[in-house]
Amino acid sequence: xxxxxxxxxxxxxxxxxxxxxxxxxxxxxxxxxxxxxxxxxxxxxxxxxxxxxxxxxxxxxxxxxxxxxxxxxxxxxxxxxxxxxxxxxxxxxxxxxxxxxxxxxxxxxxxxxxxxxxxxxxxxxxxxxxxxxxxxxxxxxxxxxxxxxxxxxxxxxxxxxxxxxxxxxxxxxxxxxxxxxxxxxxxxxxxxxxxxxxxxxxxxxxxxxxxxxxxxxxxxxxxxxxxxxxxxxxxxxxxxxxxxxxxxxxxxxxxxxxxxxxxxxxxxxxxxxxxxxxxxxxxxxxxxxxxxxxxxxxxxxxxxxxxxxxxxxxxxxxxxxxxxxxxxxxxxxxxxxxxxxxx
Amino acid sequence: xxxxxxxxxxxxxxxxxxxxxxxxxxxxxxxxxxxxxxxxxxxxxxxxxxxxxxxxxxxxxxxxxxxxxxxxxxxxxxxxxxxxxxxxxxxxxxxxxxxxxxxxxxxxxxxxxxxxxxxxxxxxxxxxxxxxxxxxxxxxxxxxxxxxxxxxxxxxxxxxxxxxxxxxxxxxxxxxxxxxxxxxxxxxxxxxxxxxxxxxxxxxxxxxxxxxxxxxxxxxxxxxxxxxxxxxxxxxxxxxxxxxxxxxxxxxxxxxxxxxxxxxxxxxxxxxxxxxxxxxxxxxxxxxxxxxxxxxxxxxxxxxxxxxxxxxxxxxxxxxxxxxxxxxxxxxxxxxxxxxxxx
DNA sequence: TAGTAAAATTTACGCGGGTAAAATTATGAT
DNA sequence: ATCATAATTTTACCCGCGTAAATTTTACTA
Numbered sequence: 001x002x003x004x005x006x007x008x009x010x011x012x013x014x015x016x017x018x019x020x021x022x023x024x025x026x027x028x029x030x031x032x033x034x035x036x037x038x039x040x041x042x043x044x045x046x047x048x049x050x051x052x053x054x055x056x057x058x059x060x061x062x063x064x065x066x067x068x069x070x071x072x073x074x075x076x077x078x079x080x081x082x083x084x085x086x087x088x089x090x091x092x093x094x095x096x097x098x099x100x101x102x103x104x105x106x107x108x109x110x111x112x113x114x115x116x117x118x119x120x121x122x123x124x125x126x127x128x129x130x131x132x133x134x135x136x137x138x139x140x141x142x143x144x145x146x147x148x149x150x151x152x153x154x155x156x157x158x159x160x161x162x163x164x165x166x167x168x169x170x171x172x173x174x175x176x177x178x179x180x181x182x183x184x185x186x187x188x189x190x191x192x193x194x195x196x197x198x199x200x201x202x203x204x205x206x207x208x209x210x211x212x213x214x215x216x217x218x219x220x221x222x223x224x225x226x227x228x229x230x231x232x233x234x235x236x237x238x239x240x241x242x243x244x245x246x247x248x249x250x251x252x253x254x255x256x257x258x259x260x261x262x263x264x265x266x267x268x269x270x271x272x273x274x275x276x277x278x279x280x281x282x283x284x285x286x287x288x289x290x291x292x293x294x295x296x297x298x299x300x301x302x303x304x305x306x307x308x309x310x311x312x313x314x315x316x317x318x319x320x321x322x323x324x325x326x327x328x329x330x331x332x333x334x335x336x337x338x339x340x341x342x343x
Numbered sequence: 344x345x346x347x348x349x350x351x352x353x354x355x356x357x358x359x360x361x362x363x364x365x366x367x368x369x370x371x372x373x374x375x376x377x378x379x380x381x382x383x384x385x386x387x388x389x390x391x392x393x394x395x396x397x398x399x400x401x402x403x404x405x406x407x408x409x410x411x412x413x414x415x416x417x418x419x420x421x422x423x424x425x426x427x428x429x430x431x432x433x434x435x436x437x438x439x440x441x442x443x444x445x446x447x448x449x450x451x452x453x454x455x456x457x458x459x460x461x462x463x464x465x466x467x468x469x470x471x472x473x474x475x476x477x478x479x480x481x482x483x484x485x486x487x488x489x490x491x492x493x494x495x496x497x498x499x500x501x502x503x504x505x506x507x508x509x510x511x512x513x514x515x516x517x518x519x520x521x522x523x524x525x526x527x528x529x530x531x532x533x534x535x536x537x538x539x540x541x542x543x544x545x546x547x548x549x550x551x552x553x554x555x556x557x558x559x560x561x562x563x564x565x566x567x568x569x570x571x572x573x574x575x576x577x578x579x580x581x582x583x584x585x586x587x588x589x590x591x592x593x594x595x596x597x598x599x600x601x602x603x604x605x606x607x608x609x610x611x612x613x614x615x616x617x618x619x620x621x622x623x624x625x626x627x628x629x630x631x632x633x634x635x636x637x638x639x640x641x642x643x644x645x646x647x648x649x650x651x652x653x654x655x656x657x658x659x660x661x662x663x664x665x666x667x668x669x670x671x672x673x674x675x676x677x678x679x680x681x682x683x684x685x686x
Numbered sequence: 687t688a689g690t691a692a693a694a695t696t697t698a699c700g701c702g703g704g705t706a707a708a709a710t711t712a713t714g715a716t
Numbered sequence: 717a718t719c720a721t722a723a724t725t726t727t728a729c730c731c732g733c734g735t736a737a738a739t740t741t742t743a744c745t746a
Contacts, residue, residue, distance in 0.1 A: 008702055019726050024703065034712090034724060054461045055402040056702035060731050074426060075631060080418030084446045096458065099442045103427045115439065118397045228635045258635050265637035266684075288418060292571045292601050294608035294637035341609075351732050362696050367733065377694060377742085399732035403701050 006050040016044035027052050058120065067095045067315070068116045068124035068145075070109070072152070072193075073225045074101035076255070077288045079127070082151070085308035086125060093316060095122065104193075104225035106132050113141040123315045123323075126158065127151035130194040146323035150311045152194050159318050159325045162311040165332035166196055169284045169300040170203035170250075172337045176298075177248050177282055178211055180273070181343075184282070185216035185245050187260060188252035189230060191223060197252050200284065204250065216245040231259025232266075239267040248280040248343065254287035254299055261293050261342070271295055272341050280343035284335070295341035303333045349393040359387035370395050401463065410438045410658070411459045411467035411488075413452070415495070415536075416568045417444035419598070420631045422470070425494070428651035429468060436659060438465065447536075447568040449475050456484040466658045466666075469501065470494035473537040489666035493654045495537050502661050502668045505654040508675035509539055512627045512643040513546035513593075515680045519641075520591050520625055521554055523616070524686075527593035527625070528559035530603060532573060534566060540595050543627065547593065559588040574602025575609075582610040591623040591686065597630035597642055604636050604685070614638055615684050623686035627678070638684035646676045 006012045013020040018037060026033050026041050033041070044050075058064045067090045071079040083099060090097040098119065102109035109129055116124060123146040128138060130152045141147065142158050149158035177184040186204045188197055201217060208215035220234025231251065238244060251257035261271060261281060270277045272295045283290070286301030310331055318325060349355045356363040361380060369376045369384050376384070387393075401407045410433045414422040426442060433440040441462065445452035452472050459467060466489040471481060473495045484490065485501050492501035520527040529547045531540055544560060551558040563577025574594065581587060594600035604614060604624060613620045615638045626633070629644030653674055661668060 010702080020703080021705075021727085022725055024705085025725090028704095032724090037724080051461050053402060053702055055398045055400075055463075057704080058398040059396060059402060059702080059733085060704045073423075074417065075420045075423030077418045077420050077423070080416075080420075080423065080444075083417060083444070087444075087446070091454075099444070101423075101427070101430075101442070103430070111434075114394075118394050120398075228632070232635065258632070262635040262637060262639065266639075289571070289601070289632060292575065292605040294605060296605065296609075353732080363733080364697085364735075365695055367735085368694090371734090375694090380694080396732055400734080402703090402732085403734045 006048045009050075009052060012044065012048065012050040015048065016041050024052075027057075061120070063122050064120050065095050066119055066121040067097050068100065068119065068121045068126075069097050070100045070102065070112055070116070070124065070126045070128075072102045072109075072127055072129045073104050075103075076225070078285060079151075081288060081304060082127075082308055085304065086312055089309065089312040093312075102129055104129065104132070106134055110134055110137045113137055117141065117144055121145060123147065123319045125150055125311055125315055128154055128157075130154070130196075131191070132193060146315070146318050148311055148315045148318060150307065152196060153330065154195070156328065158328070159323075160314050160328060161330045162307060162314055163196075163330075163332060164302050164307060165334050166199035166284075167203040167206075168332075168334035170200050171207050172335055173250055173282050173284065173298075173300050174204060174207040174211070176337055176339070177250060177280065177343060178213060181280060182246040182248045183208065183211070183213040184248040184250035184280075185218055186252070187218045187220070187231075187234070187249050187256065189223075189227075189234075189256070190219040190221055192252065193223075193225060200252050218244075218249075227253065227255035228259035228262070231256035232263045233259075235260040235263025236267065239263060239269055244279075247278060249282075251281065251283040254283045254285040254290045254297060257281060257283035257297055257299070257342075258287070258289065258293055261295075261297070265294065273298075273343055274341070282343040286336075286338055290338075291340065293342070298340045298343040299338050300335035301338050302335065306333045349391045352393075352395060355387065355391065355393040358391065359384050367395075370400075404463070406465045406662075407463050408438050409462055409464040410440050411443065411462065411464045411469075412440050413443045413445065413455055413459070413467065413469045413471075415445045415452075415470055415472045416447050418446075419568070421628060422494075424631060424647060425470075425651055428647065429655055432652065432655040436655075445472055447472065447475070449477055453477055453480045456480055460484065460487055464488060466490065466662045468493055468654055468658055471497055471500075473497070473539075474534070475536060489658070489661050491654055491658045491661060493650065495539060496673065497538070499671065501671070502666075503657050503671060504673045505650060505657055506539075506673075506675060507645050507650060508677050509542035509627075510546040510549075511675075511677035513543050514550050515678055516593055516625050516627065516641075516643050517547060517550040517554070519680055519682070520593060520623065520686060521556060524623055525589045525591045526551065526554070526556040527591040527623075528561055528588050529595070530561045530563070530574075530577070530592050530599065531595035532566075532570075532577075532599070533562040533564055535595065536566075536568060543595050561587075561592075570596065570598035571602040571605070574599035575606045576602075578603040578606025579610065582606060582612055587622075590621060592625075594624065594626040597626045597628040597633045597640060600624060600626035600640055600642070600685075601630070601632065601636055604638075604640070608637065616641075616686055617684070625686040629679075629681055633681075634683065636685070641683045641686040642681050643678035644681050645678065649676045 013023040100112040147158040149161045153161045222230030282298040284300045290297040356366040430440045443455040490501040492504045496504045565573030625641040627643045633640040
């Protein structure tokens with residue numbers, strides 16, 4: 001039975017027959033006290049379910065054991081997966097992750113950075129909105145809080161960036177598609193939310209040039225983070241116009257592709273590499289749902305594990321280095337081509 | 344230029360020429376101080392970007408302005424959407440939401456409840472794992488923290504439950520399907536993660552009985568939260584066996600249906616209500632992706648807005664009532680049938 | 687313009703724990 | 717057993733803010 005009359009560390013220390021500061025040390029690192037002391041404290045913990053007041057603990061700490069994790073859009077399961085991995089690593093290392101989603105909104109992102117600052121986190125893993133981000137706000141934030149950017153790079157901000165190598169993504173898909181059929185046209189949003197999109201377009205163009213093929217970029221309308229619907233509308237329009245320059249479409253990302261595939265289905269266009277199909281569709285990201293599209297989506301996969309692991313490790317190194325690196329590093333991980341039925 | 348030499352509220356108060364407790368009042372509620380005072384403080388805030396230490400603020404507060412939000416599985420965009428709405432409402436009301444995902448793991452759920460307790464939140468909105476939840480842990484938690492359960496009910500726990508009326512979901516789909524074609528069989532996991540699944544099966548059985556139709560429940564193998572893959576594997580098996588009792592399949596939830604549709608596509612089974620289709624498929628939830636399946640999925644939609652609004656409002660009432668209600672209430676919102684192409 | 691209630695501000699004290707420096711205890715070689 | 721040294725524990729003081737009670741100011745009535 002737990003007699004929870006214990007109100008504070010003072011009382012708990014008294015009951016376990018140890019001075020409060022020693023108990024305090026114990027809670028910061030159980031191995032920093034003598035074994036006999038540790039055992040007495042742990043015996044007392046069994047009887048009285050005391051836990052230190054985290055607010056009092058953090059009040060005087062220059063920096064806490066918290067780690068902030070910020071993603072741009074949590075309704076995208078891609079980020080759900082990343083978050084799960086990152087949270088796990090942080091907890092293993094004895095940190096307390098706090099999760100935030102900007103929900104695709106600049107003002108919200110800024111608010112998050114604001115409350116994050118008052119949280120005095122040991123460090124922050126920030127996947128910014130990208131084009132919609134308030135660069136000044138992010139820059140200011142990074143000056144005050146040790147920050148590692150991930151997923152979406154903003155030139156010069158944060159102490160490091162960890163993400164995927166967009167060129168690796170696109171070169172693999174373009175090479176594969178060109179080798180096995182007509183060369184691909186590139187399907188993307190006119191005003192992409194994210195700098196990765198620009199890098200992918202550039203990679204497409206340079207890859208096509210290298211292969212001596214004529215590039216075709218199809219830019220569709222739409223703003224915001226509802227990529228599937230944007231891809232669907234764009235797809236419906238293009239299919240109705242029959243304006244596709246080739247029978248192979250390479251989408252900038254899987255969410256657009258999911259919408260585009262829906263448009264194909266609605267328009268009665270058979271997609272796939274099987275005989276009898278009119279169109280091949282491929283994409284990038286290996287979105288959690290891409291294996292369940294109809295047909296299943298050929299795509300270039302992020303190395304989820306490598307990106308999350310390396311982000312977290314980089315942040316830990318940053319924290320140990322006192323919050324600053326000599327010079328900003330960018331770590332890019334290559335893609336892995338996932339061949340499925342759509343191309 | 345912001346001269347951020349300000350270290351604490353004392354210094355900030357001195358510089359703005361006001362006593363510290365008055366400044367404290369201001370930060371608690373800007374309208375609680377005289378207008379002239381408020382303007383002086385805000386003028387000072389412009390010059391010196393001081394922000395109160397949240398840890399010191401919360402240390403002495405009996406209950407903070409924090410609200411905990413816990414969902415079972417954040418890689419499911421359904422919860423991403425819900426979270427977005429709930430967070431918005433909390434911020435509007437001047438609370439600070441803290442988001443947690445159990446990631447489908449009991450130990451993780453318990454850890455979250457643990458750190459949530461030491462956070463002294465004003466209240467918690469908890470969507471439990473369901474069958475996998477540690478009932479004892481949740482019960483203990485609810486005794487200490489004002490909690491409203493949502494999405495997934497656990498009998499008697501929390502001060503209230505807000506969710507969807509499973510009977511409304513299933514009765515509408517069953518009625519529609521039976522009226523427009525063959526009566527549906529019910530497709531579900533053998534050991535569902537979530538109590539809603541059981542309620543849906545029961546609703547299916549009772550509805551079929553009421554309509555004088557013979558019920559068929561198909562139970563497929565698989566555990567965990569990868570519902571799409573479970574639905575796909577189950578679908579492939581059943582389609583290979585050709586053991587479907589009717590040409591109409593009603594899936595327990597959209598994520599299973601997404602997998603089932605993928606299995607149909609792979610097996611060459613044409614799905615839809617259009618002529619020439621062999622199979623009709625419908626489901627429940629109106630998952631964010633259900634409009635992008637091929638064919639688009641006929642489903643019963645949650646009233647996302649009503650559920651999130653009412654959850655939050657219930658929690659606010661609970662907080663104002665001092666954390667306890669006279670008796671536990673359960674609020675269930677009806678579904679809206681969304682007719683798309685799959686059935 | 688005085689008088690008074692209401693609002694705002696200040697005084698004074700406490701909260702729960704961090705942490706440097708002092709005091710104590712354990713370790714181990716002589 | 718002794719003494720030096722390292723490892724632990726305790727002493728003592730501080731942090732940054734909340735808040736009840738006392739005081740002052742403001743607003744309003746007569």
